[in-house]
Amino acid sequence: MLIMASVANRVSTKVGGFLGILKKTAPRTYYTYVNEPSQPIKGKEPKWVCAEEAFECLKSDQLVYAQGAAATPVHCLNAMTEYGKKTCLKNVRVVHMHTEGPASYTDPSCEGIFRSVSVFMGANVRKAVAEGRGDSIPIFLHEIPLLFYRKILQPDISIIHVSPPDQHGYCSLGTSVDSVRAALVNSKIIIAQVNEQMPRTFGDAIIHISHVDYAVKCDAELPQHGGRPPSEVESKIGNLIAQNLVEDGATLQMGIGNIPDAVLAALKNHKDLGIHSEMFSGGVIDLVENGCVTNNRKTIHKGRIVGSFLIGTQKLYDFVDNNPFIEMLTIDYVNSTKIIAQQPKMTAINSCIEVDLTGQVCSDSIGTRMYSGFGGQVDFIRGSAEGFDGKGKPIIALPSATNKGVSKIVPTLKAGAGVVTSRAHVHYIVTEHGIAQLFGKTLRQRAYALIQIAHPDHRAALEKAAFERLKCMPTAD
Numbered sequence: 001m002l003i004m005a006s007v008a009n010r011v012s013t014k015v016g017g018f019l020g021i022l023k024k025t026a027p028r029t030y031y032t033y034v035n036e037p038s039q040p041i042k043g044k045e046p047k048w049v050c051a052e053e054a055f056e057c058l059k060s061d062q063l064v065y066a067q068g069a070a071a072t073p074v075h076c077l078n079a080m081t082e083y084g085k086k087t088c089l090k091n092v093r094v095v096h097m098h099t100e101g102p103a104s105y106t107d108p109s110c111e112g113i114f115r116s117v118s119v120f121m122g123a124n125v126r127k128a129v130a131e132g133r134g135d136s137i138p139i140f141l142h143e144i145p146l147l148f149y150r151k152i153l154q155p156d157i158s159i160i161h162v163s164p165p166d167q168h169g170y171c172s173l174g175t176s177v178d179s180v181r182a183a184l185v186n187s188k189i190i191i192a193q194v195n196e197q198m199p200r201t202f203g204d205a206i207i208h209i210s211h212v213d214y215a216v217k218c219d220a221e222l223p224q225h226g227g228r229p230p231s232e233v234e235s236k237i238g239n240l241i242a243q244n245l246v247e248d249g250a251t252l253q254m255g256i257g258n259i260p261d262a263v264l265a266a267l268k269n270h271k272d273l274g275i276h277s278e279m280f281s282g283g284v285i286d287l288v289e290n291g292c293v294t295n296n297r298k299t300i301h302k303g304r305i306v307g308s309f310l311i312g313t314q315k316l317y318d319f320v321d322n323n324p325f326i327e328m329l330t331i332d333y334v335n336s337t338k339i340i341a342q343q344p345k346m347t348a349i350n351s352c353i354e355v356d357l358t359g360q361v362c363s364d365s366i367g368t369r370m371y372s373g374f375g376g377q378v379d380f381i382r383g384s385a386e387g388f389d390g391k392g393k394p395i396i397a398l399p400s401a402t403n404k405g406v407s408k409i410v411p412t413l414k415a416g417a418g419v420v421t422s423r424a425h426v427h428y429i430v431t432e433h434g435i436a437q438l439f440g441k442t443l444r445q446r447a448y449a450l451i452q453i454a455h456p457d458h459r460a461a462l463e464k465a466a467f468e469r470l471k472c473m474p475t476a477d
Helices: 002-025 051-057 074-086 123-130 141-149 180-184 232-244 258-265 283-289 314-320 377-385 443-452 456-470
Strands: 063-066 092-096 114-118 134-136 157-162 170-172 189-195 206-208 214-218 251-254 305-307 326-328 347-350 354-356 393-397 428-431 434-437
Touching: 051 074, 051 189, 051 214, 074 157, 074 189, 074 214, 114 123, 123 134, 141 180, 157 180, 232 258, 232 393, 232 428, 232 434, 251 258, 258 283, 258 347, 283 314, 314 326, 347 377, 377 393, 434 443, 443 456
Parallel strands: 063 092, 063 157, 092 114, 114 134, 157 189, 189 214, 251 347, 305 326, 347 393, 393 428
Antiparallel strands: 170 206, 428 434
8 A cells, every 4th residue: 555655645745746747848839727717927018000900810710700880890800801801811710799881791792701790780781681691699698608608619810999098007998798708718710809989897897908919099989879859759759658668776778779768768757767788878878977876776786877788879878987886797697587577667668570479589580581689679579578576568569561651560470481470479569559468368368458559541452451360259358
């Protein structure tokens, strides 16, 4: 036994010594021994270059991740496109959420060089997807980071858009944290567009400059949306929701657009509201300044507005800049149904393209033509329905008709249209003509409730279609 112990000690000593030597001499990985973006890497600094020089590392058949929304690195993406065309690259996939700007890499002249892969589609890539030059991945917003953590998507390069480093060397991802962090920790190379006009936000937004390989200086305004007053129809919808469905002390989720803005504009007499939303708009600012949004009733992140990405007006960007009242967190956390369900009186307000008479909601396509994506609608519709306090309200809000007078409440969804929110998920549907509460209702009762809030010009046709589909009259009984 003593001999065996002695041999074991000698082997252990030799192995330990070998590992010690290896530890000193083996080449370090890009991240040394961690890939945590907030952890400084001693002795490492980015190479400051012009935009096109940053892409000398780009090769054919690689995967590029691009930050999105207001933080879309347009300057760098344009430079990437020109470099790819000039060097005759092939089969470079560009993965992204909704992006702003021209998306030059989707131009027909880039076919075979670049291919867009959307996890939530913006207007700038719809044509490419429709024409077969781009792809779309149907996925819940909260699951997008899993694509990177499970190595389904493995970025060779991530292109991000950040604020300049502070005195400690920390940049901020600014207006978009969402799935960016998951992409960064799984990327081989990071290219950062460093912009003086990018707001500095907190939470999961920080990244130390030492994690950036190539840095490109830029001084450009962020893309802006919103600021237009809501229409009469949108104002009616906003008032209906505010007066009938939003309670004092409620936590709100709302997307971008005039209907969410109209709801916010109608909440100026409410108290102790909270915000927990994947994104929020400038309408929140007035509610904060008027003392309506305090986040005081929230069970987690008490006293803080929680978001994951933003796009709005300059007023919104100024509001979030260097503002510790705002926490920008990763999308797998913000949109987790387990987190959403903990919020008091969680009230989720989302929109859609059309709703059929049984309550099926199409939000991502017009017939077979892809329009956007799943986004966070199901995350929040389900999270609010599962609210721990039993007081959550999942709401789908839409005008009763399109600008051309076509009903958005339809007998059946268009052929090929995708169901994003199922009829079992739906609780409240709101148009300018009223509120239909569908939870627990039979198919006949649902059809009746939805016909009552449809545009008056279409109610007779919908009633006839409902009779043909259900083989009996829709009824409130």
